[in-house]
Amino acid sequence: MMTDSAATLPAYEDVLEAAARIAPHAHATPVLCSRSLDALAGCELHFKAEPLQRGGAFKFRGACNAVWALDDATARAGVVTHSSGNHGAALALAARTRGIACHVVVPEGAVAAKLAAIRAYGATLHPCAPTIQARETRCAEVQATTGASLVHPYTDPRVIAGQGTAALELLATVPDLDTLVAPVGGGGLIGGTAIAAAARAPGCRVIGAEPAGAAETFASLQRGERVTDFTPDTVCDGLRGTLGAPNFALLQRHGVQVLTATDARTVAAMRLLWQRTKLLVEPSSAVALAIVLAHPEVFARQRVGIILSGGNVDLDALPALFARAEDAA
Amino acid sequence: MMTDSAATLPAYEDVLEAAARIAPHAHATPVLCSRSLDALAGCELHFKAEPLQRGGAFKFRGACNAVWALDDATARAGVVTHSSGNHGAALALAARTRGIACHVVVPEGAVAAKLAAIRAYGATLHPCAPTIQARETRCAEVQATTGASLVHPYTDPRVIAGQGTAALELLATVPDLDTLVAPVGGGGLIGGTAIAAAARAPGCRVIGAEPAGAAETFASLQRGERVTDFTPDTVCDGLRGTLGAPNFALLQRHGVQVLTATDARTVAAMRLLWQRTKLLVEPSSAVALAIVLAHPEVFARQRVGIILSGGNVDLDALPALFARAEDAA
Structure with missing residues (x-):
């Protein structure tokens, strides 16, 4: 029955259905704000706090x-x-x-x-x-x-639709976002986010945040074809996977842009998030704030939603992680 | 007009008035739960997340x-x-x-x-x-x-009444608590908590959590008079102050008990809280979980509210802080 891969892509209805299906089990996580981070970023930031999701992540x-x-x-x-x-x-x-x-x-x-x-x-x-x-x-x-x-981590359409519920909730809380930022690994979260934003907030840009050391999605969108041959080198352990084929199709369909940040900037952003939001976010989440701070001209004076994806940090590895921030600009 | 010091103690009406007065400015912070911490503690824990309060603390x-x-x-x-x-x-x-x-x-x-x-x-x-x-x-x-x-940090009756609003909110969310635990420094938070609990949940015990290295409140309640001559030695920098006179009077009036925990146990509890709740709590907050884990017989199978008081951690001091947990039992 299905004649091309696009036919298997989840749609907005699947995100809505997912929201109803997971409601008895998942937390509707809070949206946090920090005036000091707004001042630093030069825009208005709304953080969807998925570290407070069950299991410590949007996953x-x-x-x-x-x-x-x-x-x-x-x-x-x-x-x-x-x-x-x-x-x-x-x-x-x-x-x-x-x-x-x-x-x-x-x-x-x-x-x-x-x-x-x-x-x-x-x-x-x-x-x-x-x-x-x-x-x-x-x-x-x-x-x-x-x-x-x-249940594939990011190409499964039921997974993509489920991940889209985070953006759905964020847009229900803050309906008039100019831009929505989410990290990009395999593309489950950014794919679901793009579907939800396109339907619920058509004027809202969706931007993916990718570590500079695993920027194959950035490269894929530039070339117009999926780059799969690369070796990730980043502290963002949740974002080392390769962008999936359906995920690539979704990003192209919805005109999602990707920006990158170095690990040094990401770890610095992680420390800022810890200090200002009091949430223990992992580096794979902090990359989203890192790209906002690294590209201020893209976000200036906008209302920006950021999906803080998770908080599963290995505390024993912290000193080594913090050392990565020392080269930050 | 006022003939004794008790006349200046805040009452439940002052807590209610404070709640109305601060509502336009303060956050109604969420209450977090963790099944894995419940399993570890052998009781049902409800954490009032004051690190998410403005300024990063209940203060x-x-x-x-x-x-x-x-x-x-x-x-x-x-x-x-x-x-x-x-x-x-x-x-x-x-x-x-x-x-x-x-x-x-x-x-x-x-x-x-x-x-x-x-x-x-x-x-x-x-x-x-x-x-x-x-x-x-x-x-x-x-x-x-x-x-x-x-505006004294903890003897001012307006301050004590304001601090009581955290327990008021927690009891509104989880009305049937058996025990409410809050850290004890100068006694503003525990004093306000005792007032709120006595009026809203008369059957609910209130227990203060104090660092073993600054346990002058524990000593004061034992002796029946305020101990003021002591030198604090604890990583809980928010709990080094001396219990205030009105605070002492409130603890006596409401039969508040105090339990203590070593810094090693407190830092271990802090790491647990970071990992399981994803909240960046400071040691002065973690002491409340530390006493629950150190005295399991006191809390077994109960419904326990814990006020996580703040999240202002000096990240540069973390390695030294973590080292303190290594002696923990």
Whole structure:
């Protein structure tokens, strides 16, 4: 029935349906403001506080939507995914809300705090080598032996639609945003955000924030085709993934622009967010404020929504992380 | 007219009046929960998130109430206080909401981040030696030269009443608390909390959390008289002050109990709070969770409210702070 990939892209109705589906399980997170950050940025910032989401990140939205979209018979066999961290924890937590099994394929070298969270939520971990090929092979093996449904971290349309609910809530709280900024990794959050903004606030620009050390989405949009051959080098461990094909299609369709920031600027922005909002945001979230501060001309005097995506920080790694900010301009 | 000191103690009506007075200026902060912390503590915890209050601490409530309780003619000469940090920042911010001058006497050795905040809110700093005597002398000098009204950090009845609004809001959100825990420094917060709880939730116990290295309130309640001769030794920089006389009277009147925790336990609790609630709480707040975890038998299976008082952490001092947790049990 579906003749091209665009036919599988989620639409605004899917975001609305996701919002209704996850409402009994997810938190409607608060929107925070800081006059001192506004003064620093030269614009009016509204922060959607997804670190206060269940599991500590927006990822619970998409995972929860995917888990509760399954019919009962399919759900019974559980779910499986591959994830370096937040999505794995989110899917484990979502599976628990439905009382079904969750398998998570994790690459060696993933953040210890995030693996501990996945395990604590009751999922079974399946380690693999840190390549996309190895992840997908291991995932297919687990699917074959358990019958679990694959919930891809960012290409799954149910996941993209679920992630869009964060922007939906933010736009319900602050309807007249000029610009909405969200971090870009695989493109689940920015894709869902673009869908929600296009329908609810057609005049609102959507800008993706990407680490300069993993700026393959920036490159993909420049070239007009998806760049998949790159080696990420960034402290933003949630944004090292490759932009998905449906995600790329969504960004092109909605004219999403991407701006980048160095890790030094991102860690400096993270410290600012800790000090001014009192939220423990992770570097992958702080990159969104970093691009606003790095490109003031783009945001001057605007009303800007920023999706602070998550707060899963490895506290033992903090001194090394803080050292990265010392080169900041 | 007033024949004894008890006559100057604030009452429940003052807390209600404060709530109405500060409503246009203060945030009604959210109440956060964490299932994993509940599992760890063996009770049901409800955290009042005062780090999300304006100025990053509950102190804005009392300061704001004091500032807006002044008549116009008195207000015009400004306000003055002495404070090692959060109250100074809070009063500066409150004064700014009314457009009046604020003078803050600060002891040498106060936390740099907190002094910077006071200055950023537009107050004039007046340094003094780090003794109570020196603070009070300097304060009197500033009062004499400017005509500013003194707003004491924790004995002022308007301040105590204002601090009580945090418990008022928490009890409005979670009416059936068995126990309410708040940190104890000078006794403004715990005093206001005791007033609010006694009127709104008469069956609810109020417990003060005090650092073992500054446990003069614990000692005062044991002896039945106020201990004022002690030298605090704790990382909880917001709790080094001496319990005030009206505060002592309030704690006695309402049968408030005090429990203590070591700094090692407090810093470990702080890390837990960061990880599980994603709120950047300061050590002076974390002591409240620390006493719950250190005295599980007191809280077992109860519904417990905890006032997380503030989030003004000096990030540059973090490595030294984290090192304090290594001795924790």
